[in-house]
Amino acid sequence: MPPDDLNITAAKLRQQLAAQLAAGDSLRSPQWRTAVEDVPRHEFLRQFYTENLGPGVTSWTPISSELVGAAEWLTIAYSDQTLVTQFDGRPLDWNDPNPVSNANPTSSSTLPSLVVRMLEDLDVHDDMTVLELGTGTGYSTALLCHRLGDKNVTSIETDRDVADRARIALASCGYYPRLLTEDGRHGYAGPSPYDRTIATYGVRSVPAAWVKQTRPGGLIVTTLRGWMRSLGLVRLTVDGDGRAEGPFIAADPSFMIARQQAAPANMGMIPAPDDGKTRETTLGREALSMPDSGFVAQVVMPNARHFTMRDDSGIESTYVLDAENDSFAVLTQQGDDTWTVRQGGPSALWDDLEEAISLWHAADSPPPTGFGVSVTPDDQRVWLGSPDGPSWTLPK
Template identity: 60%
Template sequence: MTEPDLDATALRREFAEELTAERKLPADWRAAVEAVPRHECSPAFYVPNDAPGLTAYVPITRELVGAEAWLRRVYSDETLITQFDGRDIDWSDPQPISGANPTSSSTLPSLVVQMLDALDLDDESTVTEYGTGTGYSTALMCHRLGAERITSVETDAGVADRARAALDRCGYAPRLVTGNGLAGADRSDQAARTIATMGVRGIPWAWVRETAPGGLVVATLRGWLRSLGLVRLVVEDGQHATGQFIAADPAFMIARQQQAPANIGMLPGDDDGKTRETEVGPEVLNMPDSGFVAQLALPNSRSFFMPDDDGRLRVYVLDAANESFAVLTAAGAGWLVREGGPVSLWAEVEQSLALWHAAGSPAATEFGVSVEAGRQRVWLDNAEDGPSWRLPVVPGS
């Protein structure tokens, strides 16, 4: 392990104290945050700039900004982006980047330790992690439990190689697997705990299968419209896993294998579908609680907006699975919706919102999740006969 000229140890202690004061660092993880050199996992990275308009990212390295500014950025509660669009960065001459999608990062530490704390570890726990990334969260678990108890899976070979080198510099040698994490970790045993640091549209059955009965799975569910939230599931008997959402805010990058199709398909023509009035406008897609419910109603859909020939705003909702569509257009103080295809998409949203309102408009953390082989549901009130929504089943898992 190497330390830069500035006292990184002191910065880690200062950072841990800040997180503790903000009640963002569970006591069980403070020693790991103080010990693990995050700068070894993120020697170079990008952060978003503060300029208005299209999001742009600026590179941060020791050479570009100086050792102190670089280290202080590393030891802050910030996500450090290390890859865009699945392509490696030329760090010999890094340039500002815009119009790109982050695909690998070191997630903000407060979220990392929140998820790790949700695993409810003891000293004997074994863990499978999906999404090694920079290796920082892997290193925290190695410090807490010992590297021999940790298996971590990364789908991107270049990212995996860099994480392996970083963990070696930190002094840890866990079992690292490069491959499709949705298919499992190829374990010869079952882990006591499973954690995923990327978003998934549904819980891969392999994660349940490779977690011991009574064990926990902590992961973020998300869709193509938005994140749903962080869930914690108990694996009951190898055939079922049940639990609930424990946080609604985390929005991890979606698993590479589950990204939305690049081609959105053909836009509906102006004469396609049937038009009707609706009391539900497209703002429900972006609001925190109603957006959660809308995502449940539209598991295979994406939305975007564009003006029509008269300059009026149109909001499109397109379903990638069945080519159904909904087009919303402002009409005075209300909205018109034009729907077509085998599923009335906006009617699904309206019905889901009505069920949610009838239940008292509960927060996401009041929703439960049930996972079986070939079937997954999010539900309200109770798993047997309460309102429920199907989640996509992860193929090949």
């Protein structure tokens, strides 16, 4: 495709994407709409992988202009989907690209509707300064530069190869923000305090540096997540002295967890058949996986993961293992609606979950947006309903 035709086609696709995001209520302001219509996402996605949806092992297909043609490449680049640009923290060989399976995505360009929705929720105004954690491909960084100007944007990426590619792509579009390669959980104190802080990856709790480096009255927008699932998107207002507070504003956004906080490879020791004490329970394994009760389970058991397997006699059980203190709960179905739980260790995991589920039901079982977060120098808590309501401690 000749360069002029490519640019014309890309501009039309950006307008279509902006219209789609506006219709879906992700894009709400004229300033951000102009940014979406002007910033060429394809420049940040010269090569990427798309997920193959279907049964079986998850796999990804390589996409570039050379592989599929310019028209299809552009169409996918401007679709509202997450496009993967790295697996397992290693550079990809685009001299001989092949489908990928049995791998973990570690960098991507997140679906534009989520990126734009977060930027809208950041509530920026002209000349505000922003600290972005997770440069990634650089697309969201470019949107920020378009809206606020390069000098007001600081972006941190933990992976040097990813950061280098983002820097090249940003420069090709005429954007030169402050770019740093380091652990974003420490933020960057250089030009702080920032008016706004935004993270495009998940964290188990809000890093103290982000709170300290955001001015009183400023906002932090980030995803909280655990080792079982994402909790949701929070927007916190900083009030000084290491304190911040605010609600969950969306459930289960699709962001990867910070690499430094990834779950340990070893899920923990499987308990012996006679370990722990057994009793009946009204909660089954679905409490761990359903959207809303799963949120509660992640809050209550922040260091746990679960899996299901059969023992030597063919009985299927679900194991919940805490990687930090070796507590466990083993669920076994006895009938259509009857379960037993065998639990042991320092924490009674299933007792804690049953109590939390009971409190949640008493509050009319709200979605994640019925919860919020309070951050202090001493601890961080997820609360139900209001800061004075039932609460659970986030891991440090």
